[in-house]
Amino acid sequence: MICVSCGENQAAVFIQEIVHNQVRQASLCVVCAEAAGAAAASAEKKARTALLGRPESRRRTEDSISRAAGILANARLVSFEEACRHLSLLRLGLVSELQGLPGSLAEVNALLVQTQPAHIEVRENRELSAVERDELRADYIRERLR
Numbered sequence: 627m628i629c630v631s632c633g634e635n636q637a638a639v640f641i642q643e644i645v646h647n648q649v650r651q652a653s654l655c656v657v658c659a660e661a662a663g664a665a666a667a668s669a670e671k672k673a674r675t676a677l678l679g680r681p682e683s684r685r686r687t688e689d690s691i692s693r694a695a696g697i698l699a700n701a702r703l704v705s706f707e708e709a710c711r712h713l714s715l716l717r718l719g720l721v722s723e724l725q726g727l728p729g730s731l732a733e734v735n736a737l738l739v740q741t742q743p744a745h746i747e748v749r750e751n752r753e754l755s756a757v758e759r760d761e762l763r764a765d766y767i768r769e770r771l772r
């Protein structure tokens with residue numbers, strides 16, 4: 627498979643990202659993957675500085691992060707969209723070294739993948755209704771963040 631970015635080199639890195647509930651996949655060569663990784667890390671750092679830099683904005687962001695952690699630790703039903711939103715906020719808190727949050731960065735990164743609908747069905751080895759999936763997702767998150 628050829629890299630989708632440069633169209634020249636052999637793809638070696640396969641990226642899957644979720645943007646607004648849409649799964650996007652890309653196959654990149656090593657050179658393009660490194661460039662994309664550096665750009666993403668820089669954009670993330672810039673966003674973090676904007677959210678946590680000013681006191682007012684920091685208080686609001688910290689509140690959102692703590693609320694997200696509370697929902698993830700207690701909810702009985704969690705949709706995929708909700709899991710993505712709250713896990714991303716929790717991840718922001720962990721990256722920013724906010725104190726008192728459950729889980730680790732590695733755990734939250736893993737949860738962002740393992741709470742996808744298909745991953746839950748593979749774990750259960752059967753087709754699930756939306757409510758069953760949301761319930762299993764909530765159980766799984768609570769267990770892992772304990």
Ligand SMILES: [Zn+2]
Pocket residue numbers: 629630631632633634635654655656657658659
């Ligand atoms: Zn490339």
